[in-house]
Amino acid sequence: MSHGNASVVAAVRHWADGSGEPYLYIHGAAASGKSRLLVCAAGEIRQRGLSVIYLPLDTPKLTPDVLDDLEQRDAILLDAVQAIAGNRAWEQALFNLYNRARDARRRLLAAARQPTGRLGLQLPDLSSRLAAGPSYNLKPLSDAGRAELLRIGAEQRGLRLGDAMISYILSRCPRDPGVLRELLDTIDRSALAEQRQPSIRSIGRLLEQLERSTSDPQTNTLSAAEEQFQPNAAD
Amino acid sequence: MPKLWDQCTNLLKQDLTDSEFNTWIMPLQASEEEGRLRLFAPNRFVKDWVKQHYEKQIATLCLGVSEGRIEHVSFEIGALRKRQENDTHSVESRASEADPDSTLEKRRADACLNRTFNFDSFVEGKSNQIARAASIQIGQNPGTAYNPLFVYGGVGLGKTHLMHAIGNAIIEANREAHVIYVHSERFVSDMIRALQHNEIDKFKRLYRRVNVLLIDDVQFFAGKDRSQEEFFHTFNALFEAQQQIVLSSDRFPKEVSGLEERLRSRFGWGLTVAIEPPDLETRVAILNSKATMLQMDLPDDVAFFIAKRVRSNIRELEGALRRLAANSRFLGIPITVEFAKDALRDMLVAQDKQVSIENIQKAVAAHYKIRVSDLLSSSRSRSVARPRQVAMTLAKELTKHSLPEIGKAFGGRDHSTVIHAARKVTELRAGDTMIEEDYKILLRTLQN
Numbered sequence: 203m204s205h206g207n208a209s210v211v212a213a214v215r216h217w218a219d220g221s222g223e224p225y226l227y228i229h230g231a232a233a234s235g236k237s238r239l240l241v242c243a244a245g246e247i248r249q250r251g252l253s254v255i256y257l258p259l260d261t262p263k264l265t266p267d268v269l270d271d272l273e274q275r276d277a278i279l280l281d282a283v284q285a286i287a288g289n290r291a292w293e294q295a296l297f298n299l300y301n302r303a304r305d306a307r308r309r310l311l312a313a314a315r316q317p318t319g320r321l322g323l324q325l326p327d328l329s330s331r332l333a334a335g336p337s338y339n340l341k342p343l344s345d346a347g348r349a350e351l352l353r354i355g356a357e358q359r360g361l362r363l364g365d366a367m368i369s370y371i372l373s374r375c376p377r378d379p380g381v382l383r384e385l386l387d388t389i390d391r392s393a394l395a396e397q398r399q400p401s402i403r404s405i406g407r408l409l410e411q412l413e414r415s416t417s418d419p420q421t422n423t424l425s426a427a428e429e430q431f432q433p434n435a436a437d
Numbered sequence: 438m439p440k441l442w443d444q445c446t447n448l449l450k451q452d453l454t455d456s457e458f459n460t461w462i463m464p465l466q467a468s469e470e471e472g473r474l475r476l477f478a479p480n481r482f483v484k485d486w487v488k489q490h491y492e493k494q495i496a497t498l499c500l501g502v503s504e505g506r507i508e509h510v511s512f513e514i515g516a517l518r519k520r521q522e523n524d525t526h527s528v529e530s531r532a533s534e535a536d537p538d539s540t541l542e543k544r545r546a547d548a549c550l551n552r553t554f555n556f557d558s559f560v561e562g563k564s565n566q567i568a569r570a571a572s573i574q575i576g577q578n579p580g581t582a583y584n585p586l587f588v589y590g591g592v593g594l595g596k597t598h599l600m601h602a603i604g605n606a607i608i609e610a611n612r613e614a615h616v617i618y619v620h621s622e623r624f625v626s627d628m629i630r631a632l633q634h635n636e637i638d639k640f641k642r643l644y645r646r647v648n649v650l651l652i653d654d655v656q657f658f659a660g661k662d663r664s665q666e667e668f669f670h671t672f673n674a675l676f677e678a679q680q681q682i683v684l685s686s687d688r689f690p691k692e693v694s695g696l697e698e699r700l701r702s703r704f705g706w707g708l709t710v711a712i713e714p715p716d717l718e719t720r721v722a723i724l725n726s727k728a729t730m731l732q733m734d735l736p737d738d739v740a741f742f743i744a745k746r747v748r749s750n751i752r753e754l755e756g757a758l759r760r761l762a763a764n765s766r767f768l769g770i771p772i773t774v775e776f777a778k779d780a781l782r783d784m785l786v787a788q789d790k791q792v793s794i795e796n797i798q799k800a801v802a803a804h805y806k807i808r809v810s811d812l813l814s815s816s817r818s819r820s821v822a823r824p825r826q827v828a829m830t831l832a833k834e835l836t837k838h839s840l841p842e843i844g845k846a847f848g849g850r851d852h853s854t855v856i857h858a859a860r861k862v863t864e865l866r867a868g869d870t871m872i873e874e875d876y877k878i879l880l881r882t883l884q885n
Contacts, residue, residue, distance in 0.1 A: 209780075212767040213760075223759055229783075237456070244459045253466055253516070255479065256459035270480035274516035275464055294622075294657075301620045301653075305549045317783060327654070327687070330592035334752040336760030339783040 210338040211239065217311055218243040218277070219250075225304075225335030228313040233378040234342040236313040240279045243311065252276040259292075260285035266295035273302040276309070283314035283332075287321045297328040343379055348372055351382060359390045362399045370402050374409055385409070441474065441507065442467035445498045452494070461487050466517045474499050474507050477515045488512045544608050548616040553730070554601030560726045562719025565595060568710040572599045575681060576606030579614070579649050583708035585672075585682035589689055590712030591881045593750030596685040599712075600651040603683055607649055617644070618651040625657075625664040641667075645674040649681040655704070656686045659695025669700055676703075714880060720744035720754060727755055733762045735772060742774050746785050748792075748835065757781055792835040792883050794846045800882055801828040804875065813848035826858035827876060833859050835883060 216222025230236050237258065244256040253275040257268065260282035272278050278299070286292035303310045314321055318333040343351060349368050356363035363371075375385055388408050389400050396404070450458050465487065466477040476495070478484035487495075492512070499507045545552055556576070561569050568590075574582040586603075588596050604616045619627075624644075631640035644650065650671070658665050675682055686693055689711075690704035715723060721737075721744045728735035735758075743761075747754050764780040765772050778785070802809045805824040812825050825847060832843045833855060840852035847854075865872040 209764045209767050213763050216763070223763065227756075241455050241459050244463060248463055253464065254459075255464035255483075256456075258456060258460065261456075261460065265482065267480065268482040268486075270482065271514075271516075272464075272479050274479050298620075298622045298626075301622065304551075305618075305620070305623070327592045330750055330752050333756050334593070335756055336763055337756060337784060338760065 207235075207340055210340050213336060213338055214239055214243050214311070215246075217309060218246045220309070223335045224307070224309045226311045227318060227332050227335060227337035228311065228340055229315060229317050229337065230313075230340030231315060231342050233380070234340045235379055236340055237281050238380065239340065240281050240311065240313055244277075244279050247277050255279065256281065258282045266292045269295045269299045272299055273306040273308050278303060278308060278310045280310070280312045283312050284316060284321055287314075287323050290324055293323055293325040293328050297325055297331065300328070300331045345372065348377060348379065348382060351379060352386065355383060355386045356389075359386060361386070361390060361393060363389075367400065367402055367405060371405060371409070374406075441469055441499065441503055442476075444502045445495065448498050448502070449491075449494070453491075461491065468517060469507070472507060473509045473511060475511050475513055477513050477517060479514070479516065481514055484512050484514050540612060541608065544612055544616075545605065548604055548608060549618045550604045550608065550616070551601050552605060554598045555605050556602045558726060558730060559595060559598055559602055560715075560719060560723045562715050562722065564713035564715045564719060565599075568599060568712045571708055571710050572603050572683075573606070575683065576603050577610070579603075579607050579681035580679045584676065584679070585684055585704065585707040587690055587704050587707065587709040588683070588685045588712060589687065589709065591687060591714060591750065593752030594712045594714060595751055596712060597653055600653060600683055600685060604649060604651050607681075614649060615647045616649040616651070617647050618653070620653045621655050621657040624652060624668065625661055628664055628667055641671070644671045647675070647680060649683070650675055651683045653685050654687070655684050655696075656688065656693050658700075659693065662697075665697050665700055669697070669703075672700070672703055676706075682707075713877060714748070715751065717741075717744055720748070720751075723751055723754060724758055727758050728762075731759065731762050733758075733765070733772070736774075738774050739772055739777050742777055743781070746781075757784055760784070794832045794836055794838060794843065797828050797831045797835065797883060798846075800879055801825075801831065804879055804882075815848065823872075826862050827872070827879065829855050829858040830862040831876075831879060831883065835880075 210228065213222060213226060214228070217224075217226050228236055228239065240256055244254050247254040254277040255272055255275050256279040257264075257272075258281040266286075280296070283296070286296065300310065312332055316322075317337060317339070318329050321329065321332075323329040323332075349372060352363060352368050352371060371382070371385065375381060385408070388411075389405060392404065392408055393400050446458075446462060449462050453462065461483065464479055464483060468475045468477075476487070478487060492510070496510045499510055542552070556569070556573055559565075559569060568588050571583055571586055572588075575586055588599055590596055600618060604618050607614050608616055628637070628640055631637045652668075658668060672682060684704055686704075690701050690709060693701060693704075721740045724740045724743055725735060728740070739761075743754065743757055747757050761772060761777055761780050764770075765776065770776055798809045798812050801824050802812055805820075807821060807824060811821045812828055814821065816822070829843055829847055832838065832846070833840065836843070838846070840855045843855045844850040844852045862872070862876065866876055867873075
């Protein structure tokens with residue numbers, strides 16, 4: 203019995219609308235969709251007129267004082283926590299932020315590649331606090347899930363992508379869901395410009411042009427996130 | 438939020454990556470006044486970053502969107518006080534709805550107390566009964582029973598819960614009581630801020646006039662001399678006025694390094710109590726109590742299953758339970774052991790990985806200053822045999838390995854040797870305080 207990622211999305215949705223647990227911890231391998239999920243949650247909170255900060259801790263040139271007074275915002279989303287594990291000053295700052303957020307009754311969601319116990323944190327107090335709320339494992343999409351992502355994404359954009367085209371993409375394109383979504387956008391734009399549905403040949407041309415970088419998602423609602431996570435729900 | 442800033446953010450969203458937008462633009466709050474847009478960042482870092490990277494872009498957009506009306510954009514640190522009426526984000530606001538007595542809730546909020554941390558929700562077991570009893574006493578007779586009360590123990594064992602429970606009990610009995618719960622780090626940062634703003638006298642007055650000061654994790658005062666100095670005087674003022682002081686730490690007062698001796702000795706003036714990791718039965722009782730609070734139906738076999746597998750601390754035990762409740766509610770599946778195994782799979786794997794026989798052997802060897810190879814050797818000298826027995830007992834308690842597997846991991850010994858070791862250690866722990874202390878330290882080290 204596996205419940206895929208649907209329960210993770212549900213937990214984040216409840217966290218975002220204020221009806222769920224105030225502290226969540228999400229872990230998952232690289233390119234499993236953590237950042238997208240967090241960005242979508244931040245977007246929903248903002249749409250509700252609340253103040254929110256989404257902070258990927260692997261952003262270059264950050265220093266621990268970026269965490270100062272973040273509890274003034276209604277919700278705090280910290281991504282890539284693994285980037286600061288083992289750094290005493292950062293861990294201390296994060297521990298302090300957690301305590302301040304708790305005292306100010308703010309919501310805090312942290313995400314990292316590993317579960318808290320395997321993050322390599324030096325401060326046991328921080329590890330214990332991060333584990334205080336429910337923690338969820340976000341699983342990367344399987345090949346079938348990626349195919350489903352492309353199928354659903356194409357449908358939403360009014361594109362007709364046959365099985366042969368999907369196989370063609372999956373055998374040539376990086377497997378990161380972000381890259382796949384970006385490709386869908388590119389195909390969409392191209393189809394609109396050329397006023398015709400995509401073909402293997404046109405996709406091949408676009409793939410050649412596609413930058414290898416994994417860009418961020420274009421939309422930011424949890425419904426959009428489900429486009430990615432839904433396929434796994436039935437795993 | 439003013440419409441102007443809404444329009445600007447919509448345009449910025451198109452120009453920036455989602456990550457940039459969410460990290461640096463979304464946390465800004467805006468107010469508009471007399472030809473000026475004031476943007477408030479949560480801290481100096483964010484303010485400086487936004488100013489450095491996006492000032493020109495924002496200013497140009499504002500000028501355009503306002504059709505020349507807004508010529509100036511200022512970047513400041515702070516937050517707007519405005520709150521949404523239907524803001525379910527604030528746990529505090531939900532708590533107030535639940536309790537019509539808003540005065541009491543206000544007192545709680547002023548004191549930084551969490552209403553759910555009370556004595557009723559604190560499950561008593563052998564590991565915490567003295568600490569709980571002393572705390573109840575203080576809740577009933579602050580300033581007279583034990584002063585200061587020093588509670589120490591590993592992370593996630595309920596020290597903070599007890600401190601809040603004391604504060605809540607005192608406020609409920611006397612709404613005029615001036616209680617402050619503060620984490621030691623907050624004390625330090627408040628003091629630094631007061632010094633920066635030339636308000637140190639105000640700071641001193643605030644802390645020296647309270648009836649009850651609950652200060653958490655005092656080990657974080659280590660190395661902060663100016664804060665220790667200030668806290669020393671606060672402590673003296675409160676103690677002399679017979680106001681209650683409650684302190685917590687992860688270790689015994691004398692063992693807190695980086696603290697001035699005069700503070701350490703004061704911490705030990707009153708009553709010092711330990712909170713140990715809960716035993717299996719207490720863990721089960723804690724799960725049942727939390728399940729009642731979460732209004733979830735937790736079968737006994739599931740409670741035992743979780744309690745056996747999540748041993749490190751109460752915080753993680755609660756985390757596991759909350760996740761189980763959320764998954765069950767979301768999927769509409771009743772909670773069974775099978776469901777718990779599946780829902781908590783990755784968490785349990787992580788827990789299992791935390792304590793291995795190898796880790797136990799390393800920790801025990803380091804504690805007794807012998808080599809791991811000694812533990813595996815055939816030596817029967819007391820200096821080796823005793824640590825070996827302790828290590829075997831810990832392996833029996835903390836891992837899922839069978840007794841023959843444990844015996845085999847200790848130099849190919851028989852399972853009956855493991856049974857004998859466990860009996861011997863249990864017997865020794867009851868009669869020998871040194872062994873008992875060693876065992877507790879090792880347990881704490883391995884579980885954390």
